[in-house]
Each structure stands twice: as structure tokens, then as C-alpha cells.
Amino acid sequence: MRYQNTYVNLDTRLYHEQPPTPLDNPRAGHFNTPLAQQLGWADDDELMARWVDILGGQYVPTAFKPLAMAYAGHQFGQWAGQLGDGRGLLMAQVLDNNDQLQDLHLKGIGLTPYSRMGDGRAVLRSTIREYLCGHALTQLGIPSSNALGFVVSDTKVRRERMEAGAALMRVADSHIRLGHVEWITSFAPDLLSEFTDYMIDTYYPKCRDSKAPVLAFLTAVVERTARMIADWQLIGFAHGVMNTDNLSITGSTLDFGPFGFMERFNPAWINNHSDHTGRYAYQNQPAIGHWNLNIWLPHFMRLEEVTRDGLSDCLAPYEATFMQHYQQGLCRKLGLPHEKDSLTLAFEWLTLLEDNLLDYTNSFRALLGLIAPDEHPYEQQLLATMTAELDQKAQKVWQDWSISYLAQIELVSFEQAINDMRAHNPVYVLRNSMAQRAITAAEQGQFEEVNRVFNLLADPYQVQDIATELDSTPPTPNAPQMPISCSS
Structure with missing residues (x-):
């Protein structure tokens, strides 16, 4: 190495x-x-x-x-x-x-x-x-x-x-x-300038080309964090414990405690059973990312070149970066261009999922079975399973929405739509039940299931022969969730 x-x-x-x-x-x-x-x-x-x-x-x-x-x-x-x-x-x-x-x-x-x-x-x-x-x-x-x-x-x-x-x-x-910067400003403030230089030179060297390298660095951290959290929301991932010591300066996911991947779609889902107030619920993650950065940025006021107005400018792109990345990704999941009509359909679709507690991953993937059933027999079966869960009122909502959706699909490149949907809607995510089955076997000294799940997740966007029915089966609606805590 x-x-x-x-x-x-x-x-x-x-x-x-x-x-x-x-x-x-x-x-x-x-x-x-x-x-x-x-x-x-x-x-x-x-x-x-x-x-x-x-x-x-x-x-x-x-x-x-x-x-x-x-x-x-x-x-x-x-x-x-x-x-x-x-x-x-x-x-x-x-x-x-x-x-x-x-x-x-x-x-x-x-x-x-x-x-x-x-x-x-x-x-x-x-x-x-x-x-x-x-x-x-x-x-x-x-x-x-x-x-x-x-x-x-x-x-x-x-x-x-x-x-x-x-x-x-x-x-x-x-x-x-x-949290590294929080520690420095509390316990060794004389190190802030040196440590900031280290972060820039090591992880954000292009910021040295800016007239204000520190502000360029801080803005880059803000934007990377916003994009990371948008990626979480799009895939249905909830970190569960977004403390400032669990967020990396590079915008990479760090520290897996009480995480979870969304199954039955509920934006208020709390996957950490220690989070009694729902601070880190799935729907709160974008706001918590902003809160953490807002706590972090003022520590750099100790540096001569940083002003309060400058820090405000650094934080300002967070919301726009998040919304653009999230909305673009949401449209890609539907195979549609990023425009107003697509977003209207996207949010109507999310409402349908929420109102009927449909499985997040399976439902998005099932749309391939709607627009190209002959090419996607697996997704066609997902679609049949999904629609069978809808009551009469929800069936009408689904039918009206699908008609509008198919009309929008006809206006775009069909091949591009299929490619986007395949590339942004996984077949497999790490459901808690999958992880638990691997853990139960491993605690008996058998690691074959860990290996199978590892191989399955190595290619999550493709239907695989090594998969079992349980890998894509969500819990029943309103079933008690598996308790996941910070204890590790």
C-alpha cells in the first residue's frame, strides 16, 4: 500500500x-x-x-x-x-x-x-x-x-x-x-488555523485557488453535506443519530448505529428507539444537517479572514443545493426530466405511498413493470403486489395517477427513462430483517448468510438469482418496527 x-x-x-x-x-x-x-x-x-x-x-x-x-x-x-x-x-x-x-x-x-x-x-x-x-x-x-x-x-x-x-x-x-473543530475551539483554540489549513490542503486543495480559501472550503463542506443528505432521502436511508460528531467534513456517511432503510413509507419514521422526540426522524434529516452546519460554522470566526457575513454566505447554498439534488434525483427515479410537471407527479406519488404505507423501494422499482412490463417480469410482479394492497379509494387514486404518469413518459425518450429508472431505483437495500438474519446465523458461527447478503448488495440495481423472497418482503403495515438502538 x-x-x-x-x-x-x-x-x-x-x-x-x-x-x-x-x-x-x-x-x-x-x-x-x-x-x-x-x-x-x-x-x-x-x-x-x-x-x-x-x-x-x-x-x-x-x-x-x-x-x-x-x-x-x-x-x-x-x-x-x-x-x-x-x-x-x-x-x-x-x-x-x-x-x-x-x-x-x-x-x-x-x-x-x-x-x-x-x-x-x-x-x-x-x-x-x-x-x-x-x-x-x-x-x-x-x-x-x-x-x-x-x-x-x-x-x-x-x-x-x-x-x-x-x-x-x-x-x-x-x-x-x-466535532473536531468543536473540540479545537473549546480546548486548543490556538490550533484552529493550522488544522483548517490541514483540512483544506488534504481534502479540498482546489479551494487554495480561491481568493478566500477558508470560505471556499466551508462552502464546499456545506454543499457536500447537502448532497449527501439528499442522497439519503432519495434512497430511503435514515442515519438515526446525526450528531455533529457523526458528520464528516467530506460529506461521506460515517458512523452506523441505529440506521435503517425505509420500508413502509412513513416520512415521520424514527428508526432509533432512543430518539424519543423524533429529532432524527427520516423527514428531519435535511433540517438537522442545516442545524449542525449552523452550529459548526461560527467556530471559524476565530480566524482573521472570516466574518459573520462571510459565514452566512457559506451556509446560504445549503437549501438550494439540497433541493436541486433531491428534486433532480426524484425525477430520475420516475424516468422524467427535472421540471414542474414531473415534480407534481413525484410528490403525488410519494403521497400515495405514504397514505397507503406502501414499500418505498419496491414501489419505485415496480414502476418499470408499469411502463415496460414485457421487459421487467420481476417488476411486474412487484406492481401486482403493490396494487393488491390498495383499497377501492386508493385504487382510483392510483389509476388516475398512472394515467397522468404514462402520459408524461410518452413525452420523453423511452430508452432514457428506462435507463434512469434502472440506475436510480434499487431492487435491494439492507432491510433490518436481512441484517438480522445474517447476524443470527453469525452468532451461531455461520457466516454464509453474511456472504450472501454482501454479494447481493454488491449489485443492488440488478435482479439476482441469489436473492430470496424475504430480501424484498417488507413488514406488514403497522407492524412494530425492529428496535435498533445506539448500543453497539
Whole structure:
């Protein structure tokens, strides 16, 4: 691998260098071979031979420089003070085959100075969920951390019950969070200028060409965050815990706790059972993204070149960027151009889904069975299943809407419409029930289901022979949702 360990060269107040605390008897869970090839890991015989030892914390390659990052954050809208990597270490930074800087971050490695009341460990169920979700979002085309692999061990970890300890090597284009800047301005304000320069030079070098590089950098973070959250909304993904310490400066999805992919469409869906007020409900994610950035930006007022008006200008593009990206994406999901009539149809369609609690993923994909049934037998069956759930009143709404929709489709390139719909409406997302079946088998020492789901999600926009009926079956309407908490 091409190592580029630069974070370790920053001021030592920003991190704590330490090795991982080994797990007992680590064993292979799953390994992401395509990602290993992208990183250059697959070209190193030692790394390939000892990947279980490395992820289990029993061996640290010489080129690795493990450290725990310090950061702070606002959690559920409240200042939480110092946080930091309480169970993870940034092990190394490398350039991948695309010359993209990637962080290798080992999660579940034991206590650090930032562990607070935690035990520094991760359990198998949450590790599998994060492993599969990062993979799922990446293959869906949404900026996200991914993972090289995970191991399970004989180390026992207590959560609601005793569970098997596990560790995961997370790969992300950055692990710098909004909370890093919050920590600096609270505990080491003299580092803000140096750290801002590092963020710009490392992650946003093109901003150096601007007359005001810092403001250009801040605007770019705002716009990337808006596009990321628009991507979440379009695919039906709910992060579940959008604290400022869980948002990356690069606009890539980071930290998978109580996440979920929308099944029965309900914009007020709360997927985190600890979120009693619904702060992080699916429909609130765009507003929370804005709130987090609005909390983050004023910290840069300490820099001489930054003014309050300048920061206001940086935040201003958020709403327009989000709305344009979301509306364009929504029209593509329907195979229509981004224009007023298309948006009217799109929002009528979402209302139909919400009023009848139809499955979000299946219903969008089913529209291929409406406009080109002969080419899409699978989608034709989805359409039949969907319409069978509609009562008489809803059937009339559906018939009226479908007539208007087909009339709009006739005005556009049919081939382009089909291509857009296939490319933006997945057949498969990581439903909670899918993840749970893989977890249940893995807790019995059987990882075949993890592998099957991993392979299924590797090509989510194509109908696959390895799929089962359960992979596309939503819960019954109004069924109690599977409780997903921050406990991991």
C-alpha cells in the first residue's frame, strides 16, 4: 500500500498514540476483497496472510501509526463536551488505486483516553450491521465509509446481554468530523488555523485557488453535506443519530448505529428507539444537517479572514443545493426530466405511498413493470403486489395517477427513462430483517448468510438469482418496527 500518514504529524494534543488491545482468539468474519484490491492491501502478501491478526489487534504492521482522535460534539442538540475515539484507532492513511486518500480505522480495539464510561469494544451484531451498511451505501452510489473486513472473537462484551466481541476495519476518505473543530475551539483554540489549513490542503486543495480559501472550503463542506443528505432521502436511508460528531467534513456517511432503510413509507419514521422526540426522524434529516452546519460554522470566526457575513454566505447554498439534488434525483427515479410537471407527479406519488404505507423501494422499482412490463417480469410482479394492497379509494387514486404518469413518459425518450429508472431505483437495500438474519446465523458461527447478503448488495440495481423472497418482503403495515438502538 502507498502510505501517507499525515494526521500523526499534527499537534499531539489532537490525538493519543497507542496500539490496539488484542481480542481473544480472533477469527475471520468476512473480508472485502474488492476493497482490498482498491487499497493495494491485496498486493501485500504479509497483509493478506495476517489480516485476521491485524483486525484482531494482535499484530500492527510497521507502516501503521495507530492513534485515537480527540473531538467533541453536540449530541441530540446538546453540547456533549469532549468525546473522541473511545474504541477506535486511526491505524494508517493510504492512497488507493484512484489516488484518493483513505483512512484505515480499526473499531473495537479496547480502551483509549476518550472511552469515558465505555469498555472500548464492539459487539458482533453492530459490527455486521456497519459492515453491510457501508458496503450497501457504497454500491448504491452514495458517498460512505466502507469496511475492509471484520473479525469475531472469544472476548466477551456486556451490552443488554453478554455478546461476542468483534472488530471492524473501517475505510473512509476522512475521519475528521464537524466535532473536531468543536473540540479545537473549546480546548486548543490556538490550533484552529493550522488544522483548517490541514483540512483544506488534504481534502479540498482546489479551494487554495480561491481568493478566500477558508470560505471556499466551508462552502464546499456545506454543499457536500447537502448532497449527501439528499442522497439519503432519495434512497430511503435514515442515519438515526446525526450528531455533529457523526458528520464528516467530506460529506461521506460515517458512523452506523441505529440506521435503517425505509420500508413502509412513513416520512415521520424514527428508526432509533432512543430518539424519543423524533429529532432524527427520516423527514428531519435535511433540517438537522442545516442545524449542525449552523452550529459548526461560527467556530471559524476565530480566524482573521472570516466574518459573520462571510459565514452566512457559506451556509446560504445549503437549501438550494439540497433541493436541486433531491428534486433532480426524484425525477430520475420516475424516468422524467427535472421540471414542474414531473415534480407534481413525484410528490403525488410519494403521497400515495405514504397514505397507503406502501414499500418505498419496491414501489419505485415496480414502476418499470408499469411502463415496460414485457421487459421487467420481476417488476411486474412487484406492481401486482403493490396494487393488491390498495383499497377501492386508493385504487382510483392510483389509476388516475398512472394515467397522468404514462402520459408524461410518452413525452420523453423511452430508452432514457428506462435507463434512469434502472440506475436510480434499487431492487435491494439492507432491510433490518436481512441484517438480522445474517447476524443470527453469525452468532451461531455461520457466516454464509453474511456472504450472501454482501454479494447481493454488491449489485443492488440488478435482479439476482441469489436473492430470496424475504430480501424484498417488507413488514406488514403497522407492524412494530425492529428496535435498533445506539448500543453497539
